[in-house]
Amino acid sequence: AQRVTQPEKLLSVFKGAPVELKCNYSYSGSPELFWYVQYSRQRLQLLLRHISRESIKGFTADLNKGETSFHLKKPFAQEEDSAMYYCALKGGADGLTFGKGTHLIIQP
Template sequence: AQRVTQPEKLLSVFKGAPVELKCNYSYSGSPELFWYVQYSRQRLQLLLRHISRESIKGFTADLNKGETSFHLKKPFAQEEDSAMYYCAPTNTGNQFYFGTGTSLTVIP
């Protein structure tokens, strides 16, 4: 069965500190991986996707196929990064399996 694990429900870091949100997946085939974010009072929205190899708002995510992980990282956290983050792999493009989410709080 497909499985996505985000081990930290809550994560607090100080402003300017590095942040890493963990995501481990168990998937058949070669999934495409996404990170979605939900800021307070806003809709869930795409943050970044693995295939684009992009950096969005200073965040990057590295796919480690050996460890089946897709951790989200940012070297210097900002207060506006406080939000709920979801890891979401898909193997067909039709079905996404969202993790339980990590609530990130950046302390001023």
């Protein structure tokens, strides 16, 4: 079975502080990992995927197979980063397996 765990339901940081949203996964094969974001009153959208090794809106995420983690990081948080963040895994099944999400609040 495949599983995604996001241990923090809510994360509050001050503007300009570093942000790290944790994601751990369980999957026996070689997974594809994604971060999706949902801003207030908007639809779910892809933020980044591990295969691309890209930085989007200052966010990066590195797949650590040894620790089975895919934490999302940003060195300096901005108020517009406030949103729900979902870590997702694509394993053998066709659909994505999502974590429960972390609500990130950036305080001014």
